[in-house]
Amino acid sequence: MHTDPGLVAVLAYDGLCTFEFGIAVEIFGLPRPEFDFPWYRHCIVAVDEGPMRALGGFQVLADAGLEALTQARTIIVPGWRNREEAPPAPLLQALRLAHERGARLLSICSGVFVLAAAGLLDAKRATTHWRYTDELAARFPAVEVDPAVLYVDSGQVITSAGSAAGIDACLHLVARDFGAYVANTVARRLVMAPQRSGGQAQFIPAPVAQTPRDDLSAVLAWAQQRLNEPLSVTQLAAKALMSERTFLRRFSEATGMTPKRWLQHARMTQARALLESSRLNNEQIAERCGFGSVESFRVAFRKSVGLAPSFYRERFGQGEGYSVGAF
The missing domain is CATH 1.10.10.60 (Homeodomain-like)
Structure with missing residues (x-):
């Protein structure tokens, strides 16, 4: 018997990273008629006011503002528009409060810089795209940066490497909630191979395989x-x-x-x-x-x-x- 996995809030912001955002919506936001148990509830949460521009030239309208994070069991940070820009203080405070009450947080690619700026990765292992790992380690020395993994699960906080590794991390979370069979069923709907060998101990075989020589x-x-x-x-x-x-x-x-x-x-x-x-x-x-x-x-x-x-x-x-x- 599967329990209700709760609300997944996906952040949207001006300058939105569209691929990372699409990964989160695809996995957590689509209806799943193939399952006869409650799937995730989903909402898009605005970091900035008004229509937000996304990479690729379109605009995004959100379902709610940061107040919705108080109801979310899981919060997804799908990249970040500028690694060198300090994230808005209201966003950082909302993430800290969510973390304090036990919400799970998952970053994709450069989204890790938001979690690090909020202080939620101090004394924890984390990862990001290999191009950014040295920068992450230099700017946030309290974070134990692992450059060699697809994602890191620190329990309440999950961080993923480059964009496509966000699929691995999100499916890992699905497997934590529902088991590997359900996660692999989702992977098949994505038309992804059912196994990816990662660089860390993983709860599920994740969906995107590094191409062997x-x-x-x-x-x-x-x-x-x-x-x-x-x-x-x-x-x-x-x-x-x-x-x-x-x-x-x-x-x-x-x-x-x-x-x-x-x-x-x-x-x-x-x-x-x-x-x-x-x-x-x-x-x-x-x-x-x-x-x-x-x-x-x-x-x-x-x-x-x-x-x-x-x-x-x-x-x-x-x-x-x-x-x-x-x-």
């Missing part, structure tokens, strides 16, 4: 079919017909992570799918996903997902009517 794609597909086996760098490099040193360098370039981390991510993705859509017990899932014991599986799953496998199944399990391989 042609000489590695076959190796990744081969490994994906053998997750139950103890795969080593030596095996993977031999399959790719490369030296281990060359393989490690090209693997990092293609996926943004080490082979060990990629395998862990792939095994967790498969484990989540099995917990959601099969009746296999933990021992069987541990074996299928290449864990040496059920205990090591439980520990790794809790560390990666933040939930015990049994609780994850209880919350997100879909029963026998779904095909594991379809997602």
